[in-house]
Amino acid sequence: MKVSTFGSDSSEKSDFDNAICLTGYGRFHYQIIAVCALSILVVGFQNGILSYIFPAAQCELHLTSFQQGLLNVAFLAGGTISCFVWGILADMVGRRSVLIATHLLNASVTILMSTNPYTGSLVACRFLNGFFIGGPGSIIYSYFAEFQPPKYRTSSVCYCGLFFTVAWLLLPLLAHLVLPLTIEVTVGSLFVLTPWRLFLILVALPEILVGLWLIRMPESPKFYVAKGCPRKALVVLRRMYATNSGRSPEYFPVKNLITERNNEIGSGDKMMCQGRVARVLKEMGQQAKSLFVPPLLGITVLTSSIMFANMFGMFGLGLWLPELFIRFEQFQTLHPNASISVRELSSLPPPSKNLSCSPSLDASVIRSTVAMGVTSLLFNGLASYVSTKTTARVITMVTMLLGGVSAGLIYWMRSSMQNLVLACVFQATMIASNMSTAGIAVDLFPTKVNGIAVCMVVCAGRIGAVVSNFVFGFLMDKNCELPIFIVTAVVILGGCLCFVVPIPKNREVIDMASSFGKNDMEISVVSGKFR
Template sequence: MKPTHHAKINQSIKQKTEGSGKMCDPVDFDKAILLTGYGKFHYEAFTACAICIICVGFQNGLAAYIFPAAQCELRLTSFELSLLNVGFLVGGVMSSFLWGVLADAKGRRSVLVFTHLANASVTVLGATNGSMVGVILCRFFNGFLIGGPGSIVFSYLGEFQPAKCRSSVICYSGVFFTGAWLLLPLLAWIVLPIELSFSMGSFFIVTPWRLFMLILVVPEVLVGFWFLRLPESPKFFLARGDSTKALLVLRKIFATNTGQQPEDFPVKTLLKQRNENPLSRQCKGKVQEMYNQFKSLFKPPLLIFTLLSTSIMFANMFGVFGLGWWLPELFVRFERFHHLHPNRTVTVKELALLNDTKTCKPSFEPAVIESTVIMGVTSLVANAASGWLAARIPLKVIPCATMSVGGLSAMAIFWLSSAWQNLVVASVFQAAMVTANMTIGGVVVELFPTGVGAMAICLTMCAGRVGAMASNLVFGLWMDRRCEIPIFVVAGSVLIGAGLCFLIPKGSGGEREEKKVVEVAVVTHFDTKL
């Protein structure tokens, strides 16, 4: 939303509240959150969530910059090196449902605080550990823990937003995930060439790549404590049947935004939402609660939305974390070839065969860094454009268009013959796929009721991580022998995902009519069971 639009909202609220007194009749949540205004609180919440998303981006993207140095220092084989990537992804898959049920049962904020502070501690252990097994285990727990904020932050951020700008704000937040991937190569360029070696036995070692990881801990600790000062989502409280706590949070938001007293908030009572999964309040054990929520996602009327969102995310992350992780290596191979043969062109298939053994000192040539930065800037622009468009066009148009572009650009990579061609196509691919990834999260927020929303997002992200693991296996098996196989498999998968986006129910941000129908159907389903 534009700042002028925020001003119009606040002016409208001021006119409604002046002299109008309290609203005696119960007010629904969307109207109540609109009456809190849009100001200081929303900007602070957005900033905290932005740092959270940057931390998630750091953890997902750091492998390309630290593992070449780690491979030499720890004397890792190619298989052991692959375990660092796979371990991270397996950890994310294993924790997906855990964070979903905890977020829907205990609150979004509690999960965000715990996972960030715990993940920071694990990263410190991994960065200073001299054991290969220890580093792999730490990467597993990094994946396990970072899956929490990676999935929950969109629910937390979205549930503070007025309906009309919810999808737009979520799309804008995706800029910061891309920004993290832009900051990583710049930070690596500064830190990794430093001559540094310090150790205290085999359990506390500091070298440049370890220092790089320790620096990434700083924003994670900051945001973990920042979430402590922010309130829990009022929509979460309302979904749990606690309208009193929800109203208290809304009053606090109103006071922060407007400068008035909390008691001046015009809403006296909130309309209770019986449509928000009453089973979750009755389950004594968290395992049973998790099972009930998970089961509801695979029964009508939510089943079709579950299959749709998981399939699209699988296809997206199959491309982002398969071909996307291989692109920096492709830049390096182009640079190596042109240094040896400055007047020759080379195909990607020929480059794939030039798999020279890596040296112990990782190379960060200016041309490679520049290419990576250009890719990051392109993705930032695309994310910003998607945030502007999300409030103006049907939400499904963005992932459909971007994944179509991503699939076609992935296919084009096979026919590249120069570094500049690779840069153009890689920038288009990365921008399209990362933008699609963020907007798919917005689609999931819109499709599912709040009571199972966090669980639905976690399930969707789990499907995406499975896609990432599958893609890594495909590239690991075939990239150096038959590179056309992984390239065209990625292109085909992404294009299929783009086709599935056509099936997303029509909507353009805010609360869709289809969602209301779903919620009514969910009430009927659970009432029948009870």
Template sequence: MVKDKTSESMDFDQAIHLTGYGKFHFEAFTACAICIISVGFQNGLSAYILPAAQCELDLTSFQLSLLNVCFLVGGALSSFLWGVLADARGRRKILIITHLLNAAVTIICVTNPSVFSIIICRFLNGFLIGAPGSIIFSYLAEFQPPKYRSAIICYSGIFFTSSWLLLPLLAWLILPIDISVTVGSVIKITSWRVFLIILVIPEVVAGFWFMRLPESPKFFLAKGDQRKALAVLRKMFVVNTGRPAKDFPVKSLVREVRVATFEDNLRCRGKTVKNLQEMFGQFKSLFRPPLVFLTLLTTSIMFTNMFGTFGLGWWLPELFVRFERFQALNPNSTVTVKQLALFNTIKPASCKPSFEAAVIRSTIIMGVSSILTNAFSGWLAARVSLRTIPFGTMLVGGTSASLIYWLTASWQNLIIASIFQSAMVTANMTIGSVVVELFPTNVGAMAICLTMCAGRIGAMASNVIFGLLMDQHCEIPIFVVAASVLVGAGLCYFIPSQKGHKGGCADLEVAVISSFDTKM
């Protein structure tokens, strides 16, 4: 029986606890899961469409690499924009707009025969998908009561991993199909274009589903709109409990101390100037005491994580292919990774890519192991300190990366690759959870986007190193990744220790506003 506290003001965490936990949270989690799957599809689809598109479009090696790099550059450049817009205008609105726009861009990519326009589309894909890829964790977390917040973010990582499990299965089913239909004299429909259309479906579903859901109540409270925040909390209460809104015991909320971002002083100015000023104000607040340490720490950890995840991680499927083909040609020979790096596996480009069953099986095993690890980390998150999971998974990831150089068989590669991928993907999700927990709501989305930007820069740097050195000096990028990830593990030790709740975050927010006032 919940004690009636209608005569008291409550803080947000107390109020959201009284909404119960039920249908509303399950619906919000499902919508966010579809969003995360669509983000995973966009991040991983290049590995499957490029072999098919290469023949049709006569792509050079430079153009192939440009498609990947442009996607990452788009994501990095948009990070600050989405962060400030989400903090200023709301998470839900940005999620709806970017999902539907990104789906439209992908459809344009499908119907366009020009290589240059497809490169532009992939840049725009990266630019737009960077929004849900970053702020979805803020949106999801801000509906959760404190004791579930970290665990839910960890569980959400299952769906990012699931997308990388579904991609090879869909590619295996669709890409080998002989499809060649010309509409008019310009539009040509082939298997890889059909594949892209299918991958758009979750984005469209997510975009329209977010229209059903409300804005984060914590966002409204951070903006000083207590009436709207209470309206959302009452809706959650009604959906979860089936009781009328008048039974919700909270009548007023303690307003969250917000980080000043010049918004209140800019109401008479144009929207563009106002948004730029607020972006600058939020960015400055992240690099002032007491947030500067957390900002540098989380961005550095994410840089090292994505340096490994999207460097070595993107090369692992190719390693499976090389092991299988080498052993098919040399069934009685042992092989080292150094030999595989020098082993020429490039075949004439084909519009009918084949997918070896062994490679598909290995990819599925990696995906399943990652899902299980994410699920376990979700259970563990509510029972250990905030830094334990990222520290442990990064330590395991760095150690397993260093072992890859000494592999001599495909089964060894499968075991180490599964450990590495599971650890790194889980670490990636939990680092996002750390940012959500540690930063004040008013700069939370900006902090996540800045962290993701640092990660994408790490991914770009790693891809350049692997592209330049993998075929001739594979030991260099492998050990650079291992060292980088282990450094990231060491940095995780300095994450402030909290157990599944905000803890001293209110004190941090007071310190932030005090710091700002002294500088004004």
């Protein structure tokens, strides 16, 4: 191991974790919280908009049930395919650049979708929505956490995740205000602006704001350290200090930043002699490969399995619960004093659809959606507070086990109120465990591959969502107990896996131990001068 010092002053040196603590906690962090919260909010919007535009667009576009399902699958497929792309790019060119590009591109696709009169092109747009939103859907957690001092990293990710739940509260309220409107504005000879198209445009506006806002924010200083650019990291840290304290950046006490980096001079020179595309592909291959060899292989498999179990339940049973609630409501309207089991209810014909082109949202659907959203918000707030007292793996374990038990109990419920209570518990625990699993990934993976690692974990979860939808599609109407108990078993198994999640080590130790097979490390003390 070699020690090298760059610059004249090496007296006031610090490692990254200590340096970011010295920036304080104030106005800069509130800005990061605001922009990342808005980013997570629009990710939640994209995941939920189809539930509200389906009834409105069904008559105008003559959508069949198969086409509606195809739109859902296209979105999930786009998000699954994009995980590796955005994760690798985030670790190569930076989190901020990827977030800006994906948000602005996704907003453009959403606006294009609002002008589209053809079902086939809507499917293509939803695929692109999933592809682009897959970037901020996972990278935003790495970007946000890397500005936080070690003490607050896990809890801050959980708190930021609350805004995914807030999206589920705002969407039905926005839909309730916009979709019942009776407007038809002909835009040239292209399309007629109807309420559901206006709804899509309104959803795209905050995403444009996020993209423009991120342009004014800095890159993650932790990313700069991982890429061997401590001078740039110091510039960001000084900006954080100045914004938080109101003092000049020159008063920041850290003048020299200690970093660990690979001593791969020969390899680097060789890569510089290659073409840009070859260098990019080689680095992409190295980053992806590092997740599937020790010491990261076990962590990759473990965290991916937990996220698979979580989203298998959340996007399988979770998406079916509102439909079940409507069936209970319709049955009890026709038979006020009768009760019915889930097995008997699932054999009844699907709820009648409103074929009117002037859609209205059923009040019971709004009440149930808002109730689940409020419960999830309160529960996630509690989980975020508890995360400051315990570890992310404990939160994930407890919430997954609670979610699995509530999923199993759904089979025995006999009223819409019982369904609503269990739906609230299941949804709240699944969202809380989803966010805490992301926190586990941020803690356990080294910074230089954190972006692709978190995307890998989210990708595994999306695969679980697709598999779960197929399971429910094939089994729900004929053997409803099978998918319910499958979800129960998978979610509980995911909770049990949390018992073997390792306790996070010091970040610098992780970064050193996970170098791409290189033992020759260099500790550099770099003096950065503010510019």
